[in-house]
Amino acid sequence: MSDGARVLAGILCLVVLASAAVPAVAQSGAGIGEVEVSGEGVIAATESGNGSTYLWSDESVNVSVEFTDYPEARNYRVCLGADREQAVDELDCNPKALSAGTNGTAEFANVTWPANTTGQQGLVVELQKLSNESNATVLDRTTVPVAVLRRQGDLDGDGLANAREVEAGYNVSNPDMDADGLTDGAEVNQYGSDPQDPDSDGDGIRDGIEIQRGTDPTTGDTDGDGLADPLEATLGTNPTNDLTPVWLVVGLVLVVAVLVAIGVFGRRQWRERSGELLTLGSNANSEPRADPDDGVDSTSGESTTEVAEPMPMTDEDRVLALLREHGGRMKQSQIVERTEWSKAKVSRLLSSMNEEGTVEKLSIGRENIISLDGHGPEAARSPHEENASD
Structure with missing residues (x-):
């Protein structure tokens, strides 16, 4: 056959x-x-x-x-x-x-x-x-x-030819080898990421999720602002906006300013409350006593009774207490005499308190009248009437 x-x-x-x-x-x-x-x-x-x-x-x-x-x-x-x-x-x-x-x-x-x-x-x-x-x-x-x-065919339909996948060591039957949500062809041809690594840039976010968020799967800091993409995701900021650090600094400054304002307001309230307590204590200690040494200075005719301080007082607190003792208004020279401070120190302190709004400072002739809010001399009154009332 x-x-x-x-x-x-x-x-x-x-x-x-x-x-x-x-x-x-x-x-x-x-x-x-x-x-x-x-x-x-x-x-x-x-x-x-x-x-x-x-x-x-x-x-x-x-x-x-x-x-x-x-x-x-x-x-x-x-x-x-x-x-x-x-x-x-x-x-x-x-x-x-x-x-x-x-x-x-x-x-x-x-x-x-x-x-x-x-x-x-x-x-x-x-x-x-x-x-x-x-x-x-x-x-x-x-x-x-x-x-x-066929060499130029695409068995798994991932956008990469069979021959190209074999040359690169990829799996011709699996369109997404690393299971990161991106096809192998998209990773190689479009995004430049690694089809065999689900997190090409190692920032803890899978490549497919980065594409959904609009970030770059090949770098851990998409916008190059010094803040890693995962950190910005935690902060809730935009990982594609390189101005994020600027906005964070501005926000921090605003927070600090608010805290400082709250602190200043609280301190002022504490001072006013302390002054009220001191005034109450002064009135209680100024009642007549049988003791001949009643704390009155014979030369000046002004009371020199010392009031025990319930807590440490600042210079501003002492001025406020003196003003309350005298009905909310005193001459600057009287404050110098009562505190025994130098005229320069009293002038600087009163100017600072006037700027802060703690006291009001009014010049009448050659004399400065210091008063609490609502206790200043009326504009219609003459300097002679002021001196007489004092």
């Missing part, structure tokens, strides 16, 4: 086997051992969910098939076929002869997949018993799942 007749007989055998004898072959369960596919046509370092071996459509592969001897059979043939949507194309056959109880190996070199055939396929391996050159009985059959790819 010619070689062409043998090939035709083999093809007819495989077609009949695929359509009618598959159940009988599946029940044999013996004969074929390990099937190894190797060569330049195999796409290495690629994971698959169904255990398929990935092959390039334009490259050949080598196939090694191990099989065991069957009783009462000495002549064998191992054949390869391409299972393409229920149609089996014969690829090659390798006749073998074994003695009883031995194992054999069939080697196939430069096996090429049928042209223009891609996608999920099956590499069919059959062990056949040869009764004569034209009569073969299938003893065992197995199918190795393969996926045939």
